Amino acid sequence: MxxxxxxxxxxxxxxxxxxxxxxxxxxxxxxxxxxxxxxxxxxxxxxxxxxxxxxxxxxxxxxxxxxxxxxxxxxxxxxxxxxxxxxxxxxxxxxxxxxxxxxxxxxxxxxxxxxxxxxxxxxxxxxxxxxxxxxxxxxxxxxxxxxxxxxxxxxxxxxxxxxxxxxxxxxxxxxxxxxxxxxxxxxxxGRDPDPLPADDGDPVGQRLLRRYLAAYGPAAGADLRSWCGLSGLPAAVSAVRDELVSFRDARGRELLDLPDAPRPDPGTPAPVRFLPAFDNAVLGYHDRSRIIDDAHLSVSVAGLRVVLVDGRVSATWAVREGEFRIAPLRALSAPEREAVHAEAETLTAFLDDGRGPTPITYDDH
Incomplete structure (x- = not known):
């Protein structure tokens, strides 16, 4: 595998x-x-x-x-x-x-x-x-x-x-x-929520699984449970397993995925992205190591907004007291800092409330 x-x-x-x-x-x-x-x-x-x-x-x-x-x-x-x-x-x-x-x-x-x-x-x-x-x-x-x-x-x-x-x-x-x-x-x-089907195989759970993999896969069953909070999905997984492909991660877990879903080359460059608090790109997994280091896991549940650098949570950000403040979680190289700053400038323009430019500051440790 x-x-x-x-x-x-x-x-x-x-x-x-x-x-x-x-x-x-x-x-x-x-x-x-x-x-x-x-x-x-x-x-x-x-x-x-x-x-x-x-x-x-x-x-x-x-x-x-x-x-x-x-x-x-x-x-x-x-x-x-x-x-x-x-x-x-x-x-x-x-x-x-x-x-x-x-x-x-x-x-x-x-x-x-x-x-x-x-x-x-x-x-x-x-x-x-x-x-x-x-x-x-x-x-x-x-x-x-x-x-x-x-x-x-x-x-x-x-x-x-x-x-x-x-x-x-x-x-x-x-x-x-x-x-x-x-x-x-x-x-x-304008209409009632759909009743839960009585069919064997958990058809609603099957649809949830497919939708989850389309947006979050490849992923393990524990990741699916962490995303939706539902524990009774084994029947759904069993029912659609033949439609899926399997992989393993570095920890040996089996990961399921949709056959035609994108799996880019690992060397694909990743742009800087600013994420909101509690974004499911971070929270939607049991094992979040694909996007955040274990040392920073508390950030993902503390309601802090985060910055992805090279695809990983590498800083937090906030707008406080009229300033756009970035707090790196690791040392950023000069090119990385330049890319973070450029994206921050674009975001401050989006957030502009008409009170003038928002200065960007760094809380370096």
Whole structure:
């Protein structure tokens, strides 16, 4: 079995994530290809799309949200994701059990003894008037029946697990600060989420696997689980294994992939790319060694924005106190620093809010 070293896996990931070459795809098609974008911080998808799309305009994502082509909802790993409307409806039922389990595990003591089906039915009855509500407003409408649990625990259970919800605009629009207002997906998108098929072989899981490999492969089963948060996918993997090709990584893990998916030459040059916080190009794997060193793994879960240099996480970046600040995680060569600076200048132009040039500074250690 062919062994793919870390650099080969890195270039495959960059190619499929549109980080090796920017794409001319629409916002809708890019979000679909990526299998969604992590979006609990509302402005971050704009940066992720800017790094992946030619001539990306924030208004294009705003239109996709307001025209209901894409939607913000709790899905993979119980985190808020920006996904296409079709994917939100097709995938939600397959994620239901995981969403419930993660919320009830987090708040095990606070939610002990609550009948989840009864609470879900009561929450749906409140939302039956088709009016958007904040989490606090939904909990308030039910507090006479469930006065004991902390409001936060009850609210997260309702909006993140029991009732498939969309987070409505203006939340998630460009340069807009807005609280979360929730509406059932069925109301916002005009149809109920697809029911979970009873077929053997987990057909929804099979589609998730193919979509994941198209955007993240080659990858192991553990990587797929880390991306979506679902543990019950062996049937899906078994059902489509004959359609896939296999490799091994340097650690000996079996990696699966789509036969015709791009696997560029490991020597392919990789441009500097600035990524948003919690980008799935980094988080979408159990073994993240293809894109980030073990010594820097904490950066990937701390909500820091990162810079890819030669395809790897090599710095963090932030805009603070009127400055665009870059903090290298390793020594950058003069050509690397020049390339980082050039891309930073382009990004500052994209982020320009009309208050004049943003100086670029370096927090070297």
């Amino acid at each position: 062919t062994v793919l070293d870390t650099r080969a896996l890195n270039r495959a990931t960059l190619a499929r994530q549109h980080l090796l070459t920017r794409t001319d795809a629409t916002v809708h098609d890019a979000v679909a290809h990526l299998g969604g974008m992590q979006a609990q911080q509302p402005q971050e998808p704009f940066i992720g799309l800017w790094s992946r799309l030619h001539a990306f305009e924030p208004a294009a994502l705003d239109r996709a949200l307001t025209e209901r082509q894409v939607v913000r909802t709790h899905l993979m790993r119980r985190t808020v994701h920006l996904v296409t409307a079709d994917d939100a409806l097709a995938w939600r039922a397959r994620h239901d059990s995981m969403l419930r389990q993660r919320v009830t595990t987090t708040y095990r003591k606070e939610l002990a003894g609550i009948d989840l089906d009864e609470l879900a039915a009561a929450g749906r009855a409140v939302m039956a008037d088709h009016q958007p509500r904040t989490m606090a407003e939904l909990v308030q409408a039910l507090e006479d029946r469930w006065p004991a649990p902390p409001r936060r625990a009850l609210g997260e259970l309702l909006v993140a697990a029991l009732i498939p919800m969309a987070q409505l605009p203006p939340r998630g629009l460009w340069r807009t600060t807005a609280g979360v207002r929730n509406l059932p997906l069925a109301d916002w998108l």
